[in-house]
Amino acid sequence: MATTEEVGTMFSRVNVDRVSLVIVDQIKGLIREGKLRPGDRLPTERELCQRFGVSRVPVREALRVLEATGLATVRVGARGGGYLTSPTAERLGEGLSDLLSLSPLTAANVTEARMIVELGILPLVVERATADDITELYDLIEAGGTALQDGTYTMEMSAAFHIRVADSAHNPAISMLVRGFHGPLLMSLEKAMEIAPAMGRLGIDEHLKLVDAIRFRDLAAAETVLREHLHRTARRVEHTRLD
Amino acid sequence: MATTEEVGTMFSRVNVDRVSLVIVDQIKGLIREGKLRPGDRLPTERELCQRFGVSRVPVREALRVLEATGLATVRVGARGGGYLTSPTAERLGEGLSDLLSLSPLTAANVTEARMIVELGILPLVVERATADDITELYDLIEAGGTALQDGTYTMEMSAAFHIRVADSAHNPAISMLVRGFHGPLLMSLEKAMEIAPAMGRLGIDEHLKLVDAIRFRDLAAAETVLREHLHRTARRVEHTRLD
DNA sequence: TTGGCGTAATGGTATTACCAAAGTAAGGGA
DNA sequence: TCCCTTACTTTGGTAATACCATTACGCCAA
Incomplete structure (x- = not known):
């Protein structure tokens, strides 16, 4: 049996951030690492859902945030979707x-x-x-x-x-x-x-x-x-x- | 019959902004006019839906944007919802x-x-x-x-x-x-x-x-x-x- | 061959219904 | 009085569905 102190160090704080936030952070991270660059096209909403294993609502929220931050624009229609832009x-x-x-x-x-x-x-x-x-x-x-x-x-x-x-x-x-x-x-x-x-x-x-x-x-x-x-x-x- | 020039001025470019954007702009406007102030609580998501006559998804997207812009925080639980913040x-x-x-x-x-x-x-x-x-x-x-x-x-x-x-x-x-x-x-x-x-x-x-x-x-x-x-x-x- | 048009595929936008989790507040017992 | 439980409010997330905008492509005619 573990003592109280041991238990205190055994478990690390679990981060239950909003899913949309996690997605935004991940994409920002990819940009920072240079794996995504301005002009790049993000996967479609449906594909992002599959990759992150979430439904579309959080994905869309994340896209809105990226848009509001000036990091991406989202176009509708064929060949639409999220395109990264360099924030001006x-x-x-x-x-x-x-x-x-x-x-x-x-x-x-x-x-x-x-x-x-x-x-x-x-x-x-x-x-x-x-x-x-x-x-x-x-x-x-x-x-x-x-x-x-x-x-x-x-x-x-x-x-x-x-x-x-x-x-x-x-x-x-x-x-x-x-x-x-x-x-x-x-x-x-x-x-x-x-x-x-x-x-x-x-x-x-x-x-x-x-x-x-x-x-x-x-x-x-x-x-x-x-x-x-x-x-x-x-x-x-x-x-x-x-x- | 209208001439070409007349037609040119008859119609103005239709700009059907995203619903979420309209909501954000409206709330920003209320803030600018001083009708909403930091510390104020926004109506609940459901109520915003009714007032704007839209479903929850665009409303939530708008809240995410306000959050990302630093204009509001959103809490969950009873008495939760959007609270306007004064950016530090x-x-x-x-x-x-x-x-x-x-x-x-x-x-x-x-x-x-x-x-x-x-x-x-x-x-x-x-x-x-x-x-x-x-x-x-x-x-x-x-x-x-x-x-x-x-x-x-x-x-x-x-x-x-x-x-x-x-x-x-x-x-x-x-x-x-x-x-x-x-x-x-x-x-x-x-x-x-x-x-x-x-x-x-x-x-x-x-x-x-x-x-x-x-x-x-x-x-x-x-x-x-x-x-x-x-x-x-x-x-x-x-x-x-x-x- | 080429230009225009219609159709299909692509992909975001919005609605609806539903359930889970997280706070809050009120009620009840010691 | 204080703490604990419980019930309710409200957001977070999922899923299925319909709809609309844009592009690409193929067909037909000149």
Whole structure:
């Protein structure tokens, strides 16, 4: 007969997770291990049922979760079924915006984090920006200028510029972070405040100075410009709640 | 008879979304409008079925999606069902880390981004760290020291320390970011490389120096220590693939 | 030979009915 | 008063079925 202590170590905690969760985890694991890659087609629902030895309901729930996470899309019809997709930063921002609107994060919180990231990557940007990067940045600025004259300049265009700057660091992880922040943050701010034309003009001027500094690989100047630029926009959102 | 152009505008693209998606959107909408708040209990599955006029499967799929998005938890049993939750920094970071570890990013990408964030927040940490923060950081270091002697020191404990440092910036958005970095990504690295005892000793010494610098509000010293610390661990990861 | 059309095969979507397991809460006895 | 039992609520999972969307293929005609 085993003592109580022995029994305590004999049995390991049995995991009675939801079946759908187990399936999701297994598929995620396969993705992590590289055995499944974006573009791959998952087996049909019926086949997944057989492989996992479960009925269709949990399998479908798992597919919905993968879909919601941005890991897969499910098509109907012949040649339909689950297809793995590589989660984009856009999808991340989508999910994030839902959560941000509920979470105790304030716009000031997000802005502060954003400043840290965007200022922090400047050394990389100044070092790695290619001629193409610079050209595209100037193009964005020009587009912003004409939009400003038309009165069609939006916060979204400003966001696009900052995202393009981040892309010039040539690190996909950083691109994802910045995209993740800009989407939800600016979408909610856009509703709250119209862009005053003078404000836009000043913003675009600063964008221009920033790209100039990047072009000349002048880190100090770039930092000065961007810090002032971000601080100025930060002050506008200081007391704004995300809602 | 209508002309072709007229017909072109007469019909709008029919988009028969999945029922589960419609349900999710409706609930999200109610949350956004404030008609549903964290802590609220959703109607039971059966009742949702009646209200939406659909069967249980789509309803359950919708609940799974809400769960996966971090907007709700579902309990079984009497008084069970869906309860809306307010997403925490932990939950947000979890989603972020999932995304990072499942996207085609290299360890070097993520490490670089991590360094930018963790170094970037140091000014805030040095400025805002409370006595409690400092005490807890020392506690973590002490726990790490004893664990090291026992041979039970793990990457996870190191991660906990860095997360606690980030929490000392007292910005939930930043906490979320750093938690996102120290998720499954580092856990998978943990498998790849054992912590050499000497390595751990050195790491903990650096942790100690970092907290000392934070305590004395010595930003320059803190930056020097952390930069070296992160660079050292980064070098170990440099040629490691995420797989 | 080739283009278009109809049909069959494929595979997700939703309904219904049913049972099992897990919590909760209320009732009853010591 | 406290604990235990019991009954009920509610989700979790299975199975069978019908239905609809999409694609592939083969046939027929030009």
